[in-house]
Every structure is written in C-alpha cells, then in structure tokens.
Amino acid sequence: MTTRGRCFVGWGGRIGLLLGLCLLAGCQGGGTEVGNPAPSTLEVRFASDQDLENYIKEQFAGAVLAPAEIPPISSTPPAADPGAGSEGTPDYSDTNVQEAGVDEADKVKTDGNYLYIAQQDGVRIVKLEAGGAMSDIAKVATDGPVDALYLVESRLVVLYQPIGSEGSDWCGAVGLPVVGSSPAVMPCWIPVQAKTAVLMVDVQDPANPLRLSDQLFDGDLVSSRRIGSRLHLVSRFMPTLPPLDYFYDGTETGKVAAVQRNLQALQTLTLDQLIPAFQTRDAGGNVIQSGRLLGSETFIAPTLPQGGSIVTVLTFDLNQTQPGFQAVGAVLDVRDVYASTSALYLTGGDWNFGRPEQPQTFLHKFDLSGPAPVYAASGKVPGTILNQFSMSEYQNVLRVATSTGNWWSAAGRGNNVYCLSQGEKGLEIVGRLENLAPGESIYAARFIGPRGFLVTFVQVDPLFTLDLSDPTAPKVVGELKTPGFSTYLHPLGENHLLAIGQSGIVNNLGNPGVQLSIFAVGDFANPTLLFQEEIGDLGTWSEAQYNHKAFTYWVENGLLAIPVDLYEHQTLPLSPWERGQQTFSGLYVYRVDTASGFSLQGRIATQTGSPNWTYNPWTRGLFAAGSVYAVTPPGVFSAQISDIANTVNHLDISQ
Numbered sequence: 001m002t003t004r005g006r007c008f009v010g011w012g013g014r015i016g017l018l019l020g021l022c023l024l025a026g027c028q029g030g031g032t033e034v035g036n037p038a039p040s041t042l043e044v045r046f047a048s049d050q051d052l053e054n055y056i057k058e059q060f061a062g063a064v065l066a067p068a069e070i071p072p073i074s075s076t077p078p079a080a081d082p083g084a085g086s087e088g089t090p091d092y093s094d095t096n097v098q099e100a101g102v103d104e105a106d107k108v109k110t111d112g113n114y115l116y117i118a119q120q121d122g123v124r125i126v127k128l129e130a131g132g133a134m135s136d137i138a139k140v141a142t143d144g145p146v147d148a149l150y151l152v153e154s155r156l157v158v159l160y161q162p163i164g165s166e167g168s169d170w171c172g173a174v175g176l177p178v179v180g181s182s183p184a185v186m187p188c189w190i191p192v193q194a195k196t197a198v199l200m201v202d203v204q205d206p207a208n209p210l211r212l213s214d215q216l217f218d219g220d221l222v223s224s225r226r227i228g229s230r231l232h233l234v235s236r237f238m239p240t241l242p243p244l245d246y247f248y249d250g251t252e253t254g255k256v257a258a259v260q261r262n263l264q265a266l267q268t269l270t271l272d273q274l275i276p277a278f279q280t281r282d283a284g285g286n287v288i289q290s291g292r293l294l295g296s297e298t299f300i301a302p303t304l305p306q307g308g309s310i311v312t313v314l315t316f317d318l319n320q321t322q323p324g325f326q327a328v329g330a331v332l333d334v335r336d337v338y339a340s341t342s343a344l345y346l347t348g349g350d351w352n353f354g355r356p357e358q359p360q361t362f363l364h365k366f367d368l369s370g371p372a373p374v375y376a377a378s379g380k381v382p383g384t385i386l387n388q389f390s391m392s393e394y395q396n397v398l399r400v401a402t403s404t405g406n407w408w409s410a411a412g413r414g415n416n417v418y419c420l421s422q423g424e425k426g427l428e429i430v431g432r433l434e435n436l437a438p439g440e441s442i443y444a445a446r447f448i449g450p451r452g453f454l455v456t457f458v459q460v461d462p463l464f465t466l467d468l469s470d471p472t473a474p475k476v477v478g479e480l481k482t483p484g485f486s487t488y489l490h491p492l493g494e495n496h497l498l499a500i501g502q503s504g505i506v507n508n509l510g511n512p513g514v515q516l517s518i519f520a521v522g523d524f525a526n527p528t529l530l531f532q533e534e535i536g537d538l539g540t541w542s543e544a545q546y547n548h549k550a551f552t553y554w555v556e557n558g559l560l561a562i563p564v565d566l567y568e569h570q571t572l573p574l575s576p577w578e579r580g581q582q583t584f585s586g587l588y589v590y591r592v593d594t595a596s597g598f599s600l601q602g603r604i605a606t607q608t609g610s611p612n613w614t615y616n617p618w619t620r621g622l623f624a625a626g627s628v629y630a631v632t633p634p635g636v637f638s639a640q641i642s643d644i645a646n647t648v649n650h651l652d653i654s655q
Helices: 051-059 252-266 641-646
Strands: 108-110 113-121 122-128 133-139 145-153 155-160 193-204 210-218 218-228 230-237 275-279 287-292 308-318 325-332 336-339 345-349 360-367 373-382 391-394 397-404 416-422 426-436 441-448 451-457 460-467 475-483 483-493 496-502 515-518 527-533 551-554 559-568 583-594 597-605 619-625 625-634 635-640 649-652
Touching: 051 252, 051 325, 108 619, 113 145, 122 145, 122 325, 133 649, 145 218, 155 218, 193 230, 230 345, 287 360, 308 345, 325 360, 336 391, 345 391, 360 397, 373 397, 373 416, 391 441, 397 441, 397 451, 397 635, 416 451, 426 475, 441 496, 441 625, 441 649, 451 483, 451 496, 475 527, 475 551, 515 559, 515 597, 527 597, 551 619, 559 597, 559 619, 559 625, 583 625, 597 635, 597 641, 635 641
Parallel strands: 373 426, 441 483
Antiparallel strands: 108 113, 113 122, 122 133, 145 155, 155 193, 193 210, 210 275, 218 230, 230 308, 275 287, 308 325, 336 345, 345 360, 360 373, 391 397, 397 416, 416 426, 441 451, 451 460, 460 475, 483 496, 496 515, 515 527, 551 559, 559 583, 583 597, 619 625, 625 635, 635 649
16 A cells, blocks of 8 residues: 655644644645645545555654754744624523634533533523512533533534543654653644544433433534534544654655654554544443444545644534444645635644745535535645635635744745635635735635734734635725734624724833724725724633634624733833732623614622632523523523623532
C-alpha cells in the first residue's frame, strides 16, 4: 500500500494553549497552486483492513522534520473564539447561532417552559413559572461532566465526557529539544485515550426523563451541528503510539532512515489499536454493543495527506426511537468547523514553520444532503483563520477570511478574503481580496448574504464592508476607523450591526473595559458608528466577547443580555495599566434601539459569595415571556424585565 509518492514534510498542527503543537503533520502537494490541489478528491480506496492498517502506519511514520523546521516557542495563547447570530423566537430567546437553520450545542437549552442546564454530573431540569418563579423538577445523571446540549422537540441530547476519559498527553517523540522539564514542542493538544459520550433522553414528560441510549466513542469532541433531525459530531482520535523519530538530519537519506525506524516501531500495532472504537450501554451502564467505529469501507484518504489525528464525523438521526449512527473517518487535522444547511466544512492548518512559505488553511467539504455526510471536495487558502465566523457559504460559494504572517510580529502581516467554488479540482479559489490592513490581524469577521464585514486591529478598529455579490471579484466598499476593537459582530436588521469588544487601548498596554457598539451599514460605502456603551475599567471583560453563545439578543423585543465581570477603580489609578477592583459579576440587560442606542434595564448578580473566590465558568442570559434568566452551573437567577432590580429570584441547583 503506497501513499502515492507523497511524504509528510509539513506541519498539520497548531500552536496549543500552552506549548503544544501536534507533530503528526500533513504535507503539501508538490508544485500545486495554493487553493487548487490537483486532484483534490478523498475517496474510499481501502480494499481490506490490512490496507487501512498499512496506510495509517505510513501517515504516522512519515511525519518527520528537518531540524530547521522546529517551530519557535511562545507562551501567548491564540485568540479565543468569538461569536454568532441567532434571532430567537416570539416566545423566548434561543441559542445564538451563526447560520439560520443550523443549531449549535450549548450549556443551556430551553423550550420556553423548561430550562435544561449542563452540570458536572448531569443535566438539571428547571420549570419556568409565572412571574419569573422557578422550580427544580428533575435531574438526568451522567458519569462525567456535561459539555453541551441539544433540545429537539421532546429529545434531549447530552454530550458529556465520562469520568477518567479526559485523555492524557502523548509526548512520545525521540529527540525533542527540552526547555526546563517540558519539551519545547509537543503533540499534547490532542489527548490520547479521550472519549466522548452521547446520551439520548426522552423529555416528553420533563419531570420524568427517560434514558433512550448512552454511547461512548473514542476521541476528543471538536464541535457539532444539528440540521433538522440530523446531528453531526466531529471528533479527533489520537492512538497511543510508541516513541517515534520526528526529526532527521536534513538529508534525503536521513529522512528515509527515520521513516523506516518509525515503521519498524509501529509494526506490532494492530488496526484495533490505531482506529477509534465505540460502546453502547444500557440504562444500568452495562455494555450491550461494542466494536470499531471505523473500517476500511468508511475510511477515506486524502490524496494530499494533511493532519495528525484520525478525524471522525458521526451522524445521528434523531427521528429514530433508538438512534443509531453512521461514521466516516480520515487522517486529518481539524481545528474549526463550519456548517451551512447543506454542507459541513472542516479546517486544518499547515504552519510551514522554518520555511519561507506562508501558513495555509486546508478546507474539507462534506455534502449533507443525504442521510450521512459524503465527501465532496478539498482545497486550501493562504493564511490562518480566526474561528468559525471566518467562513460562510452563500449560493454554493464558500467565503474564507484569513490572516497571513506571524501573529507575534506585525512584519509581513496582512488579511485576505477568498471565495471558493467546488470544481473539477476540488475547492477552487475563484476570487480573492488580499493584503487588507497590512500589519494588522483580523479580530472579527461576519458574512451575511452577499456582504462581508471584517474588523482588524492594532491601534484603532477598522471596520471594512465588503461586496461579495460577484464572488469572482470581491471588493472593499467602505471603511470606518474607531477606537478599540470589536470581537463579535451581530446582524441588527438589514442595515445595522451590533458589536461587542473592548474600548480604546491605553499606552499600548491594555483597555479600559467592555464596549458595545451599533454601526449603520445601510450606506455600504460609508459605514458609521451610531452609538457606543462602555462598561467598566481596565480588567472588565465579558464571556460574550469570545463566545457567541453567551451573547443573547432577543430580536422581537430588542433586548440584549451579556455576562459581565466588572472591574472599577475605587481611586484614581496610579498608572494607565492598573486594573480596577472587581465589584460585580453577573448579567447586564440592555434595550437596544437603532434610533436611541443602549438603555440599561438592570443587572442580575450571579455571585453568591465574595467576588474574590466565587467563580462561575460560564453564564447564559435567556428571555422568556416577561422575564430574564441568568443561568450558571450552581444556580439560576430570574427577574421581571420591567423591574429587574426589585424582582430577583434565585434557585439553588448546586446540590
């Protein structure tokens, strides 16, 4: 079994939050134009399990690097993930999502009558009553922390991680340079032996939830989407490998020798040790079914190998009483996931460390029109993306916003938008807009129909308006510069944007606080700033700045709820970069109007103890009828919107 003459010479991973960067890396196709790999097909091409086993071993064995390609170390984490825009329903607000018709998992789900709340050991079900009153009516127990939920009519889907299956670091590379007691480069951002569990629950009677199925899958959950009755989960699996050589002396002979040593080290591993497995458990926790998650008939192989883990796309049909699943897998790098109503896109990177070429983003498209995802095309674009909002599909064209250059240096940095269409050679670049705002980086992106919006930043916040109506000729139409920067852009009708970010920089060292903005974009060539609201002093932040699901805008009533950790100076600060003192943690509620701006309706404190030691890992704001709810893992707070300050209720769900 061969890999069609292609060897791994590039990096398929990304810089982890600490030091990690996956060493099991993908390679480029020699001489292929960026964006147009040829041929660009993934195909089911394994005639037997032995062929599949050989292929996987070759991918891991061939991930060898010359010494000059070792990436630099940095302790600065990459930017966190900003947010999205769901428009809610007439009766209650819903999870804020990027695309209409594409649901996303979250810590809290509601149908307007009940709250379903993720906790460390299960899901708490809370009944909403008149006047903001609440009652704790049931709990669905899990043997591990709940990551997120879906609610589809009377079906509750619980995504959780079983206790003891968080996975462990794998640092089995020979010859890693060491800094202190830690390797300078580690493939530790993909946990080995991690598992993801999917629990299906019937909540037709929320007070008496009925467990339908509980399934465990090898792999670390990356993301998920629900479209209609079909739920798609994307996970990555890192097998336990022996120590391998990932460096050679830079010669072709040295490379061949390193690959051969790796193949020899991998020789004793079986296919069952290399691919993920699954288990199905009954209500008592007993395993009633188990086996390989993937086989030769469901594994696909990129002709441009790219990635350091085995990525699986699992699909469930939620219309089934006892939902089974379908799976498709490949050796890929996956960082971000985007979905339209018709396609699922997985992205991975090739950072090209130690080489003059710019980093690239690989894109893999799966068609969602059938009962299970079917591979459609692949492509790549120069640069790296910020998050899922860097992508959007419109009229079968994928728009992708990237930044080139290094994030730790302004030299050579630029920003781009590429339009890609599926063609004979895969996802082909049909239009490009390059080198926007040189020296800056993208802090927020949003594509809405034929229009695009980018926020870049160094000293001020340039908001670019983009005309993408002709994907072969995307163009900048307007630009507005304002102090500070936005990290999330939310559509506010046809002609306005609602943004959250941070206000102006102080001596290049920090920012005073959270900033809300309303932009008018009806005159597309001349976007204007209509209103701004600043919250707090240096140190103030909101989860909604980097997580769109914490941003709740109820469009029918013009109400906005965001969590805020408020820091304020009690006395005149001695220096511009001095943080304030924490004085509040909880939910801010605003009425938003394009004619009058922001009107604070009230605040709901969610800390029940001293601000110095109480911490909620997440907070969600929800609206139902005339009440607003601030939901945290240990408790739910509610108030009537018309009189928030005097009507606060608290339901303790910590026990």
